[in-house]
Amino acid sequence: MTSTRYDIAIIIINYNSSEYTINCIESVLNNTSTQLSYQIVVVDNASEKEDFETLKSSVYLLNSDKINIHRSRINTGFGGGNMFGVQFANADYYLFLNNDTLLTSNCISECYAFLKNTPDAAVCGPQINNEKNEKQISFDHFTSFWREVLGKQFVEMVFSKPNRRKVYSEPISVDYVNGSFMLFKADDFNLVGGFDTNLFLYFEESDICYRLKQNGKKTYFIPNASYIHYQGKSIDKTGIPIATKIELKTSMFYVIRKNYGYLHYQMLRCFFVVRYGLTSIIKPKYFKLFTRILIGLPLGKSIKHNQIIQ
Numbered sequence: 001m002t003s004t005r006y007d008i009a010i011i012i013i014n015y016n017s018s019e020y021t022i023n024c025i026e027s028v029l030n031n032t033s034t035q036l037s038y039q040i041v042v043v044d045n046a047s048e049k050e051d052f053e054t055l056k057s058s059v060y061l062l063n064s065d066k067i068n069i070h071r072s073r074i075n076t077g078f079g080g081g082n083m084f085g086v087q088f089a090n091a092d093y094y095l096f097l098n099n100d101t102l103l104t105s106n107c108i109s110e111c112y113a114f115l116k117n118t119p120d121a122a123v124c125g126p127q128i129n130n131e132k133n134e135k136q137i138s139f140d141h142f143t144s145f146w147r148e149v150l151g152k153q154f155v156e157m158v159f160s161k162p163n164r165r166k167v168y169s170e171p172i173s174v175d176y177v178n179g180s181f182m183l184f185k186a187d188d189f190n191l192v193g194g195f196d197t198n199l200f201l202y203f204e205e206s207d208i209c210y211r212l213k214q215n216g217k218k219t220y221f222i223p224n225a226s227y228i229h230y231q232g233k234s235i236d237k238t239g240i241p242i243a244t245k246i247e248l249k250t251s252m253f254y255v256i257r258k259n260y261g262y263l264h265y266q267m268l269r270c271f272f273v274v275r276y277g278l279t280s281i282i283k284p285k286y287f288k289l290f291t292r293i294l295i296g297l298p299l300g301k302s303i304k305h306n307q308i309i310q
Helices: 018-031 049-062 077-086 107-116 145-150 152-158 186-191 204-214 242-260 262-282 284-294
Strands: 006-014 038-045 067-072 091-097 121-129 172-174 181-185 218-229
Touching (some): 006 077, 018 038, 018 049, 018 107, 038 049, 038 077, 049 067, 067 077, 091 107, 091 186, 107 181, 121 186, 121 204, 145 152, 145 262, 181 186, 204 218, 204 242, 242 262, 242 284
Parallel strands (some): 006 091, 038 067, 121 218
Antiparallel strands (some): 121 181, 172 218
């Protein structure tokens, strides 16, 4: 760990996408106030050798002493990769920033100022814009039986949750913000143990914000700060590989059982057994997902356990 204490440690994961990572780093360097002291911790999550070498040479050309690269020999996923990066951070705040993002303004400083002046806030995130600078949904509600069965609009109406599609002008308290830009107070992040590394992909941000809430800390959406996120092109959900759907459901069921208990988990599992049992009759490709739900979507079958040490 570096001996210099910074205001913010910006942690960025690279996985076979060095071009995005370099563009992201450049946008941070070009748009972040010089009044803010920060380090950039780049975690290479076991990329192919060629991509890692491209990343190293490109970072060298940036000629910035703010950047350090650390390579993991195994792909530990979103949570694990970020927790690996935390080990090299020495700052009062942690910013977990996806490599497929671009900063077009000084949004880091805006979010930093908000957290410093809001005692009950542990984490915040700004407005997401797509490549066309159109506003995107930037926060969500905790996963639960009600959300998954009856939908997010039902949750908003019955449980008085903020409308995800509304345009806001002032910061608001939400369940959780998008994982592509999450700025935490380091003390709060550390207190709850950071991201749950049992999760390989999906629901990491929901889980940690839930645990912070249990500790009396809030998550805020900051609408007046914004950044660009190159989210997946408009792909119909049916185009998502079944393996990805299984991983998503595996993470979801793990988080629900962990945070809400066995009964909540079993209620939702029974609903999905019926739903995907019927779906797989019409669409046989869903049979693999159905059988995985039938046995309880065990975390031991996550693709995390298919990783090979480099």
